[in-house]
Amino acid sequence: MKKLGKAVVLFPFVLWMVLLILVPLALIAYYAFTKSDGNILQFSFENFKSFIRPDLLLVLARSLKLSLIATAICLFAGYPVAMILAGNTFKKKALLLVLFIAPMWMNFLLRTYAWLTLLEGTGVINTILDALGLGTHTFLGNENAVVFGMVYNLLPYMIFPIYSSICKISPNILEAAEDLGSNAYTRFTRIILPLSIPGVLSGITMVFVPGVTTFVISQFLGSGNVILIGDIIEQQFTRASNWGFGAAISIVVMIVVFICMWIINRFTDEPEVTML
């Protein structure tokens, strides 16, 4: 009877997974590995073959590079924030938490569009700079703007996993370390950092993966001058109606992302590395 109850409770979740994750994945694979010759559908690697060209590989490399930079910035900016949020030093912790969550209540597109009006040549920030006699600057339309957009949009996804993993560290361990004479630096490197690695890993995943595949940020803040692999995929589906090719690129990106994540996970699995 208990088993049945479990099955019923799990049913929506399983249905969700199948309908919204497995079925779309299967469809992508179907489009990527087939080729229609008139009315005959056949298995083919052609879509993958046409991906192997210097310009597209360059676009993929650019996406990985920008997303990596954004992930690194998020990690180094987000970790201290997560520590402050988890610690007891800051009194208005709840307020700070709300401040970080509140922007996420607003639509991602809207937030990015708002930066457009803030950063453009005649935008709010340039108007203020100009009034202060600092002249106007070109912020948009380059790789920095795209990285900025990624960091802005994805920073909370780095902070919260780290925050929750630091919160889970028992204060007893830290007290014990203090009793045994370790200073704050040693406590951080020997206890907090190693124990928060799971949070760091999921933070990296949650920032890096959407960063690699974004196309909205590059279109808005890159003004269409910085093309990422997500833009190419989007073009194949919406404009070029070459779904097979678009699906093949998606699969390549998925594999590349998996490899990246695997490397990161392996790297941090080594206990002596994490304990350093």
Place this chain on the structure above:
Amino acid sequence: MKKLAILLSIVLVALSLSACGGNSDRITLNVYNWGEYIDESVLDDFEAKYPNIKINYETYADNETMYTKLKGGGSSYDVLIPSDYMIARLIDEDLLQKLNFDNIPNYSYIDDKYKGWSYDPENEYSVPYMWGTLGILYDKTKVSEKDFTWNTLFDPKYERSVLMKNDMRDTLGLTLKSLGYSMNSTSEKELKEAKEKLIAQKPNVAGRVNDEGMDKMIAGEAPMAVMYSGDAAYCISENPDLDFAIPSDGTNYFVDAMVIPKNAEHKEEAELFINFMCETETALKNALEIGYSTPHTGAYEELPEKTKKSFQYPDDAILESAEVYSYLKDKTDLYDKIWTDFIASI
């Protein structure tokens, strides 16, 4: 545990039922149009006149996006407003149905000049909605050019000054034209030449945009933008520093027309809507709001004299030398490939 499970499943079933119900007697008419391409109060007028019909209005940024959404299935539309060459493609692929013109008596208001175009030679599938030209919107305070040609956009002196369109046919078309070729060229050699020219244009490009280009021009973000005449008219009304030039080496002349797809669920109501859009009052409202040129004789009569003399209604000579995009049939793939090559090399 069991109680909870039962409760949960009841809630779920109830939720899914109420989601499917949609228990209203009103018919929902799905209209799919270009963005910023209607006076939205017209939709309210229609619903007020026909209280049993509710309009679900959606917009797209370019013909190709509309095509993909239509072809991808999943959603069915009752009225679409694509451009000429796209209508030809939809007819060719048997995605449209013939209209019953008995239900659209206001069709008689449409000027004969806009009937019988090659995309629908027998006038069976479409009712012209608006027309216009492609040109260059520029800021008079930043650009002083005596003679605008498409090559103006490629002039090295305009570094980071040009907003290009994120639209395949317009971008490739105007580049082909600047090279002295037809905007409808299907020669691989000519298209590759156009692609190379576009790649070399990169230092001039301040952005690749669609409708957001209008806001940028109004705000004075860029000195020049490739723009449709109607959007240009709107921008000029918001920012008097702007002006519009139809390049002297020839331009694109387009008609966007209302059509009904094969899988439309409410054909008669769709025809009712098309007829309503062709009422003089409605057509005038739309023409005044969006700035495109109306093919509706009644609405044209009512327009201010100033508008009739503006670039929105250019001389016949310009229109005669302008090219209409033709449907590329099996050469569409070549365009798609050239376009992807171009995007990937930016």
